[in-house]
Amino acid sequence: MSHQALAELRAVPHALICRTWRTATEATCPRTTQDNVTVRHEHHVFHNPPSSTPAEVHAALDRGELPAALDAMVGTALHGDGDWKELQDLHLRLLEHEDHQVSALAATCLGHLARVYGQLDERKVVVALRRARTLPHTSGTADNALEDMQIFLRPRRARWRRRLRTAIRPWTWI
Structure with a gap:
């Protein structure tokens, strides 16, 4: 079952499901809307920057x-x-x-x-x-x-x- 189907079944926002399924290398995530139109969107990932001067x-x-x-x-x-x-x-x-x-x-x-x-x-x-x-x-x-x-x-x-x-x-x- 795809993460989009899980989001629809659980009525959970798509971005939350994508965040849990997404790997670090993925930049965008395809999502199909109710009109069968594929929409690509990006997710922002928090990273703690290293120490610097x-x-x-x-x-x-x-x-x-x-x-x-x-x-x-x-x-x-x-x-x-x-x-x-x-x-x-x-x-x-x-x-x-x-x-x-x-x-x-x-x-x-x-x-x-x-x-x-x-x-x-x-x-x-x-x-x-x-x-x-x-x-x-x-x-x-x-x-x-x-x-x-x-x-x-x-x-x-x-x-x-x-x-x-x-x-x-x-x-x-x-």
């Missing part, structure tokens, strides 16, 4: 390889290798990059640095993230990074803020 980020950006640069950015933030000040300065500079993907990911990486290292120069980072929050392409990721900083740099304060918010908004009790 700021020099690798700069080299990938200089070569114009955006996917490699984005992987290197995440690799610098997630693995905790290196000096947190150097990584913080790298992502603060990249927050003002002309490419929207790079600047949005730089905000996310600042949140990762707060989680991994438990310390950042809050004055510099908060000012930069508040400035980035005003731009449409970085507003969401900058908000998330500021929340990460509250949670991981000031956990007691974040806990009390959450309790206060719950007390003020009674509809959240449900």
